Amino acid sequence: xxxxxxxxxxxxxxxxxxxxxxxxxxxxxxxxxxxxxxxxxxxxxxxxxxxxxxxxxxxxxxxxxxxxxxxxxxxxxxxxxxxxxxxxxxxxxxxxxxxxxxxxxxxxxxxxxxxxxxxxxxxxxxxxxxxxxxxxxxxxxxxxx
Amino acid sequence: xxxxxxxxxxxxxxxxxxxxxxxxxxxxxxxxxxxxxxxxxxxxxxxxxxxxxxxxxxxxxxxxxxxxxxxxxxxxxxxxxxxxxxxxxxxxxxxxxxxxxxxxxxxxxxxxxxxxxxxxxxxxxxxxxxxxxxxxxxxxxxxxxxxxxxxxxxxxxxxxxxxxxxxxxxxxxxxxxxxxx
Numbered sequence: 613x614x615x616x617x618x619x620x621x622x623x624x625x626x627x628x629x630x631x632x633x634x635x636x637x638x639x640x641x642x643x644x645x646x647x648x649x650x651x652x653x654x655x656x657x658x659x660x661x662x663x664x665x666x667x668x669x670x671x672x673x674x675x676x677x678x679x680x681x682x683x684x685x686x687x688x689x690x691x692x693x694x695x696x697x698x699x700x701x702x703x704x705x706x707x708x709x710x711x712x713x714x715x716x717x718x719x720x721x722x723x724x725x726x727x728x729x730x731x732x733x734x735x736x737x738x739x740x741x742x743x744x745x746x747x748x749x750x751x752x753x754x755x756x757x
Numbered sequence: 758x759x760x761x762x763x764x765x766x767x768x769x770x771x772x773x774x775x776x777x778x779x780x781x782x783x784x785x786x787x788x789x790x791x792x793x794x795x796x797x798x799x800x801x802x803x804x805x806x807x808x809x810x811x812x813x814x815x816x817x818x819x820x821x822x823x824x825x826x827x828x829x830x831x832x833x834x835x836x837x838x839x840x841x842x843x844x845x846x847x848x849x850x851x852x853x854x855x856x857x858x859x860x861x862x863x864x865x866x867x868x869x870x871x872x873x874x875x876x877x878x879x880x881x882x883x884x885x886x887x888x889x890x891x892x893x894x895x896x897x898x899x900x901x902x903x904x905x906x907x908x909x910x911x912x913x914x915x916x917x918x919x920x921x922x923x924x925x926x927x928x929x930x931x932x933x934x935x936x937x938x
Binding site: 661662664674682703704 | 788790791792793794860885886887890891892893895896
């Protein structure tokens with residue numbers, strides 16, 4: 613029984629290792645390999661608005677296909693990544709970007725982890741200081757190791 | 758303060774946070790993304806009429822009075838849920854209800870409207886979906902209230918329920934019609 617489970621598990625693991633990363637592939641006529649890589653890099657950073665937990669690169673939603681086509685066309689027209697992102701955010705808001713921009717409305721998002729670490733450090737410092745003020749326990753705790 | 762109460766206080770705090778989260782989730786549509794186009798000029802468009810593709814209707818033709826743009830498609834099941842409310846309320850809105858047939862085969866859309874009824878004053882066909890994308894549409898049905906100057910004043914994602922029509926749409930339409938006169 614154990615052997616069967618091990619065999620099954622290794623098949624699953626092997627499959628997971630050997631499967632190439634999945635992209636939703638459209639037949640887009642890229643100029644060269646560099647442009648194709650740039651396209652993949654860009655669409656990986658963008659959110660599919662329909663599925664919302666998938667990137668534009670991975671999604672098979674029909675709107676994602678349309679947006680990939682539009683992004684491709686804009687690349688052909690010589691638009692920069694920043695211009696394409698701007699084009700998308702002006703329609704679909706910053707939510708399409710997986711990497712949210714730093715601005716006053718996103719300060720809480722960006723700095724709350726730092727804030728939590730600071731609060732934790734303060735609590736820790738207070739506890740340690742209080743302990744330091746307490747008399748040391750006697751070295752002979754009565755425990756025999 | 759008794760230090761032994763601390764775990765209990767922590768637990769109650771966490772419980773309150775999670776309960777609030779569940780409460781928040783039931784009250785809000787978490788997939789809804791606020792549109793950056795609110796209070797901005799509606800994107801320009803000029804699209805063929807569904808029932809007469811030789812003619813077009815454009816954003817310029819619609820200047821001068823407010824209108825409601827409803828994005829739908831025959832492929833969209835939620836649009837079917839919305840459809841009866843448009844049939845019953847569409848005519849009493851006081852402004853034209855324009856249908857934008859989004860990413861759809863015109864023949865399918867015509868059949869869909871023939872079968873369920875046509876609540877729209879005009880239907881325009883956006884076959885390749887570009888106008889929808891310019892409006893930031895990501896899930897039909899979506900509805901845009903555009904004022905006489907061509908500015909988007911309000912957007913609703915998903916079904917226009919009678920409650921939304923009464924409480925959110927009609928007051929805004931009344932406001933637009935009032936300021937116009």
